[in-house]
Amino acid sequence: MKELSPTWFAETFQFLTEYLPPDKPQPNLLEKFSNTGIIEPKEGVMLAGSRAALAAVTDPEAAFTTRGAVKIGNQRPHIPQQTDPPDHAKYRKLLDQLFSPKRMNSVESEIFTRANTLIDAFIDRGECNFTDEFAEPFPGMVFLDLLGLPQADRPQLQQMADAIFHPGEGITTDVAEITRIQNAGGQQIYDYFGAAIEERRKSPREDMLTGFIGSEIDGRRLTTEEILDICFTLVIGGLDTVKATLTQCMAFLGQNPSHRQRLVDEPGVIPQAIEELLRWETPAAVSFRRSTKDQEVLGCPMREGQLVVLSFGGANVDPEAFPDGMTVDFDRKPNRHLAFGSGIHRCLGSHLARRELNVALQEWHRRIPEWSLKTGTNLTSSMPIRTIANLELVW
Known part of the structure; x- marks a missing residue:
């Protein structure tokens, strides 16, 4: 299968940002995929945006691969997200137990502590840059705790992640420069963890990184x-x-005060509310596959090597799956959204993410029940992960 261009990520996302703008995307997604689950808005790029289309492409028996579909600073395929059966199942069996609900239960108290420590720092001020002061450090702190890495390294690791997902943001749109930034960020990740692995081999600890060193697959x-x-x-x-x-x-x-007030009045609804907000917002909006042969999917011909962009956001407002999908309903049951992906490559850390989101919204609304968006705050989202760079809140 022919390799994609080294600059495909920058080129594809520049196109996707224009074709599927990340700000209030739901009406546009509904319109784009209203007549068909798969479209080809640009030569060489297929968009799959219905529940049926995603099911067809992510079926383990389907002729699609994750290998070679994403190159964002990585020198080799990510594990397990870019591995295919049968190797994929071996890696998932090893890793799923590390992110199981039972494992998340064991670290929940630390997650509560991290959330409240951050809130302590700004609650008396009456305002905060929510992105910088809570949304960014909170999951980073939990991540470092799990892997056994020093909290002082969080800004460094966040810069590496930003180089992968937000390369050149606000600085350059040159695809070659964006690709260079990603590759440099990827190398920094390899260098950082290479050193950490060697340190753990010399001085093992009771942490996840040391556990990887002792883990086995296929004996x-x-x-x-x-x-x-x-x-x-x-x-x-x-x-x-x-x-x-x-x-x-x-x-x-912040834009829907009645929904906000319900979380204050009925904290027990927070887990359901999070599932609905995941469906509605779908921050990790897309994923990628490549066709391994010439084939037809839902009547749409695809060539071997064809890049297929899976629009989880489109599938999450698919009227076949959600007849009232344009309404945000915190009582929606069941809520089989695809915010964590679909098929065997579904998000490895979904249980951790849910725990972090539940703790964050629970503790925030327990301690700061009356809050609002600061006048003039910029709600523009970036791609490929739909992030608001400077979300300012007041209370």
Whole structure:
């Protein structure tokens, strides 16, 4: 299969940002995918945006691969997100237990502590830059706790993640420069975790990173490259997606006071509210596959090597799956949204993300029940992860 251009990420997302703007995207997504689940708005790029289309492409038996579909600073495929069966199942079996609900239960008290420590720092001030002072540091702190890394390294790791997901933002639109920034960020991730792995081999600890060193698949220990490729996945997944989701959730609540007030009056509804906000906002809006052969999907011909962009946001307002999908309903049951992806490559850290989101909204509204958006705050979202850069709140 022919490799994609080294600058495909920058080129594709510049196009997607124009074709599927990230600000209030739901009406546009509904319109774009209203007549068909799969469209080809640009030569070489297919967009799948219905529940049926995503199911067809993400079926384990389907002729699609995640390998080679994403190159965003990584030198090798991410593990497990860019591995295919049968290897994928081996890695997931190992990693799923590390992010299981039982494991999340064991660290929940630390998650509460991190959230409240951050709120303590600004609650008496009566305002904050929610993105910088809570949404960004909170999941980063939890991530570092889980891996056993020093909290002082969080800004450094966040810069690496930003280089992957927000390269050149506000500075350049040159695709070659954007690709260079991503590659440099990716190398920094490999260098950082390479040093951390060597340190753990010399001085083992009771942490996840040390656990990777002793882990086995197929009767053998994980190689250093495999551990690095797992860590790459954890960095890009653990530092940016929850940050983005928190900014989108709070922006929605700030614009919809009755929904915000319900979380204050009925804190027991917060878990359901989060599921609905995940469906509605879908911050991690897209994923990628490549067709492994010439084929037809839902009547749409695809060539071998064809890049297919999965629009989870489109699927989450698909009227076939959600007849009233343009209404935000905190009582929606069931709510089989795809904000965490679909198929065997579904988000590895979904249980952790849910726990962080629940703790964040619970503790925020317990301690700061009356708040609003600061007048003039900029609600513009970035891509590919729908993040609001400077969400300012007052109370």
